[in-house]
Amino acid sequence: DVKVTQSSRYLVKRTGEKVFLECVQDMDHENMFWYRQDPGLGLRLIYFSYDVKMKEKGDIPEGYSVSREKKERFSLILESASTNQTSMYLCASRLPSSYNEQFFGPGTRLTVL
């Protein structure tokens, strides 16, 4: 069974803080993704990585950066958290190829005060 884990289920931070969200998958998947999910907007792609040290911007990368130093780990960094980054953050992984599903982690609900 594929397992995707995220470092925290709930996180509360203050405006201006640097925030690290960690994601780890145990199935040797090349592709990893970071999404945020907001009511009425669905899931929106922030960044994805197609292999170690490889990354590409998604639809809403502003205010975020990512790091993928090891295949199993994909980190999302909020350089200076703002209140509009309060959201549910979901990590996913999959094998390459269009027909392969994504497996999601349990999500991190981040609140920025």
Next chain:
Amino acid sequence: RKEVEQDPGPFNVPEGATVAFNCTYSNSASQSFFWYRQDCRKEPKLLMSVYSSGNEDGRFTAQLNRASQYISLLIRDSKLSDSATYLCVVNPGGNQFYFGTGTSLTVIP
């Protein structure tokens, strides 16, 4: 125009009913299609992939209509445990996936 559009509902149906959801997509070159289920405060989980010929898994049937650019999900004999949000997902190729905003289903005893 949004890449993927779904009717948000909510759909409130009695147990045993049949319910159908549709999802339209804008990119005619889209290659793969999925239905995910998401329970409240949980992550999305794959319900089924959608194949060109249509496919069935127990009480669930998924269909793809490329000419009209929509996919559908039919749930027969609804159970209380089917209550969830159903997300339509379209992959136009490569690593980009587009998610609908979800359709909320509540099955009522």
